[in-house]
Each structure stands twice: as structure tokens, then as C-alpha cells.
Amino acid sequence: MSVETVTRVEIMRSGLIVRWAAIMGAVLLTGACTQATGLAGVGAQPPATTPAAGTQAGTGTQAGTQAGTQAGTQAGTALDPSPVPTPEHQAAELPPRGDDPIVVPPPKLSKYAYTFPVKGCETTYQRKLLVLPKTTIWAGQGCAFVAPIGGVVDEVNVQNRWRPSTDAGADREGRFVTIVGDDGVRYLGGHLDSIADGVKPGVRVKAGQVLGRVGRTGNARDTGPNLYFAISWKTGPAYWWVRRGMVEPWDYLDAWQTGNRTLSPRDETLALRGKLGETPRCTVLCASKQAPQPSKTPKPRKTDEVITLNPTIAPLGPP
Missing domain, CATH: 2.70.70.10 (Glucose Permease (Domain IIA))
Known part of the structure; x- marks a missing residue:
């Protein structure tokens, strides 16, 4: 290898070392501004409590900070034992109000209209x-x-x-x-x-x-x-x-x-008239009381609908 070639290699190595030094300096400078959170936003000491989700996203960039804040808010809400319901949530929990009942008229059973007497x-x-x-x-x-x-x-x-x-x-x-x-x-x-x-x-x-x-x-x-x-x-x-x-x-x-x-x-009445006839005989509470009429002449008496006569005028005579 020639001297010129060796010189070029050394120069390239020197450039790489300088670049790495610059990168590490930027990283150390960024870590110093984050309250000892370590590299890439990782804390140097173990956290006493579960870290908020927002810190996991890091603070190196504005997008990471916003994402971490949003995730941390959501996590905190989930851990809240008594969240305050929103009006929309309350409305979703209430049963819907039913409509007023629909009045349905009774079916028409005949062409006639009646009223209570x-x-x-x-x-x-x-x-x-x-x-x-x-x-x-x-x-x-x-x-x-x-x-x-x-x-x-x-x-x-x-x-x-x-x-x-x-x-x-x-x-x-x-x-x-x-x-x-x-x-x-x-x-x-x-x-x-x-x-x-x-x-x-x-x-x-x-x-x-x-x-x-x-x-x-x-x-x-x-x-x-x-x-x-x-x-x-x-x-x-x-x-x-x-x-x-x-x-x-x-x-x-x-x-x-x-x-x-x-x-x-109508139908029941006509059916019963067809069965019994227009002028059926009386069967219940038919007889009237007979008003007493004084008389000297013996008259036949009704006893349980059977007529009894004086034996002296019995038509068939003695047995």
C-alpha cells in the first residue's frame, strides 16, 4: 500500500470519528434536557409507579409528545374508578320512551248499532x-x-x-x-x-x-x-x-x-224461534192464582194440576 493510500484511509477514519462524535454529542445534549430520562426517553431510575403511556412515546419530537399526552389521558381515564358520565352516555343508558298506545276500535260485528237501555x-x-x-x-x-x-x-x-x-x-x-x-x-x-x-x-x-x-x-x-x-x-x-x-x-x-x-x-233470536216455533207453549211461571169466589155449589179443585171430583158424582161410579 502506498503512502498516499494510507493517508486517504486515515482521513476517512478521522471523518467518521468526527461524525460519530457529533451524533453522540447531540444525543447527550438532548438527554440532559429531559430531567435524567436517559437515552431515547428511558428513565435512568426505575419508576416508582406505572409510567403514563405518554412517556413511552418519548419527548424527542413534538409528535411523540402529543401522542404520549393523549395516551396518558386515556389511560388515566380508564384507571378512574368513578368516571363522570357524559350526557350522551346517560341518554344511551336510559330506555327509549315508548309511543302512546294506539286506540283500536272494536271490530264491527253487525250493521246495527245498539245502546244500553x-x-x-x-x-x-x-x-x-x-x-x-x-x-x-x-x-x-x-x-x-x-x-x-x-x-x-x-x-x-x-x-x-x-x-x-x-x-x-x-x-x-x-x-x-x-x-x-x-x-x-x-x-x-x-x-x-x-x-x-x-x-x-x-x-x-x-x-x-x-x-x-x-x-x-x-x-x-x-x-x-x-x-x-x-x-x-x-x-x-x-x-x-x-x-x-x-x-x-x-x-x-x-x-x-x-x-x-x-x-x-238477531242471529241467536232467529235461531231460537226456528227451533221452538213462533208461539211455543208456556213452561215456566205460567199459572195465575185463582181469586176466592164464595159459592154453595161444590166445584172441582185443582191439586198439583190433577182435578179431583166429589165421589158421589164420579162418572164411573163405585168400583
Whole structure:
């Protein structure tokens, strides 16, 4: 190797040493400004507590400082045992408020519209079969009996003919009004105290129109005021036992009062009339009491519906 070549090598080595010296000087100068954190931001002493994430990024550059600060803030928030919830967090924890309920009308069960037969008063009524398929609607004296449906007045009894001595079946409802509704069904309101003006056979009435006032006529004279309410089909006056009730009415009253005002007794009434006939015979509470009539002539007596005669006039003579 020539002297010139050796000289060039030494010069290159000297340049490298100078450069390394400059780099190490810059590093030592930077470390002196970071409160003894060591090289590349690493502390010379072991930390007493877990270092914040921000110091791991170093402080050599502005980007490292910002990243460390942000990470340290996040770590500190995570270690906070009782963080303060933000309004957005509180809103997320609360259940959503439900919408107001949607009012759904009851289904339309027929083309007819009905109304409860007592208007403007508190009422109670029987919901089971006691003796006859009718119901007693208890209401205050003078409460309005109204037409449960539009129709035509059929019968009106303005006189209270009932007498306890005879207890005639045709008179037990006292003052009463019947109408034949537009649905073809007959409705009876009995035990009335009075009949409304202008209500007479053949007059057309509207649903809810006042037909009379609740009272205690007929065999209700010893009870509280009430309305005798019955559902049947049209017959002549002689078949009073049909008028007093053939179809149980309480399910329809329940619907008209609190449920579906289009629930109609038409189908049930027509089906029962088809089964029993238009004028079925009386089977319940049919006989009236016989008023005592003094007489010298012996007359046949009824005992349990069996006629007994005086043996002296027995048609077949002695056995």
C-alpha cells in the first residue's frame, strides 16, 4: 500500500470519528434536557409507579409528545374508578320512551248499532239465569229507559193491572213498552213508573230515545226500582210468556255498555224461534192464582194440576 493510500484511509477514519462524535454529542445534549430520562426517553431510575403511556412515546419530537399526552389521558381515564358520565352516555343508558298506545276500535260485528237501555244512571244487573231468560237492571227511581236500537213501538201498557191476589202472568211487568227493532228483535222494558209522551204502538223511535222511566210497578212493588229487560221475537198479546223473555240478554248488555255496540242478538233470536216455533207453549211461571169466589155449589179443585171430583158424582161410579 502506498503512502498516499494510507493517508486517504486515515482521513476517512478521522471523518467518521468526527461524525460519530457529533451524533453522540447531540444525543447527550438532548438527554440532559429531559430531567435524567436517559437515552431515547428511558428513565435512568426505575419508576416508582406505572409510567403514563405518554412517556413511552418519548419527548424527542413534538409528535411523540402529543401522542404520549393523549395516551396518558386515556389511560388515566380508564384507571378512574368513578368516571363522570357524559350526557350522551346517560341518554344511551336510559330506555327509549315508548309511543302512546294506539286506540283500536272494536271490530264491527253487525250493521246495527245498539245502546244500553238505561241512560244517565249507575246500574247493576244480573248475569245469570235465575228463573226466566231475562235480567233485572237495578237503577234509581225515574232513570230513563231508552230504546236499545232504532225501531217501531209494538206494545204499550200504561196501566198497572198486577194484583198480588191473582199474580196474573200477563200483568207481572206492570207498565211496560216493547219495540221491534230494525234488527227484527223485540225488546221489553217493564216495571216502569211512567211512559214517555207520544210513545204508542206504531210510532218509530231512534236508538237512545226515552221510552219511559224506571219504577216499581207490577210484581216489583215490594222491591227497589228496576227495569225488567227482555229479548224475544214478535208475537200477539195472547202469548205474553214469549214477550217476557226468550234470549239471555246479559252478554249483549255487557257489550253495549263497555265493549262492542255492534254485537247483535238477531242471529241467536232467529235461531231460537226456528227451533221452538213462533208461539211455543208456556213452561215456566205460567199459572195465575185463582181469586176466592164464595159459592154453595161444590166445584172441582185443582191439586198439583190433577182435578179431583166429589165421589158421589164420579162418572164411573163405585168400583
